[in-house]
Amino acid sequence: MTQMTREEWSALTLYEKFEQAVVITLSVVIAVVVVVAMWNLCREVVTSLVGGAFDPLNHTTFQTVFGMIFTVVIALEFKRSLLVVTERRFGIVQVRSVILIALLAVVRKFIIVDMGAVEPAKIAVLAAAVLALGCVYWLVRDKDDKERAL
Template sequence: MRRYWRVMTFYERFEQLVALILSAVIAVVIIVAVVELVEIVALILINEPLNPMRSDAFQLVFGMIMTLLIALEFKHSIVKVALRRESIIQVKTVILIALLALARKFVILDADTSPGKIAALAGALLALGIVYRLVREHDGGAGA
């Protein structure tokens, strides 16, 4: 980034600074979330026997893990901007993050969730999946 700094426009420098600040903030959020996840898992293991039939503990833990994956993917996309590998956040990355968020929503759904809500979420997931595939095909099938 240093070698490009002199030839960057004012806006490109601004964009780089914002990307670096966002990356640092997200890194702090990720660290705090990992610490909280470890604490919750430790409390579950200490206070309650691990029972695979109790889905609420698994929903909590896997929901938190999915949230961390979403944050990591979001940070990764910002770091690519900061390292000048890409000039703006790519549509494909935004769709991927939305797919992860919807997958997380399915993981943490309660058993009494209405069929209409499940159908709406499934429709959104299907639509995003189709759009993601179309974008990948348009980009020549380049990686996620």
């Protein structure tokens, strides 16, 4: 994070100061969540390796490990979007970041879902969500690219 000067801090409204405090608090909480998630991921992999139960070709192992990895990636992306708010002084989180986080969450769900135990309608809904989020991300990205070109 970039350091805010006293002049910049004093120029902020009360709400903007509150917003900055919330973002910093959330950043700390997310950092703790990432550390705990990484600890659990490493512990799970090491325990499985030592116990001889780690088989990356086993579907259940793959689901567990990559589900945990995606949890960390989602938390990191959320943290990055908060850092953008503090560094660039945007009042709101960028729409692209929110869409990307939602897309990552749906992809994580696809990875951890047991395809044999879930009804086809749920898979269709998840697929539609990925398609819709992908289209919205493309539209927002395209709009942002056009605005930057001006």
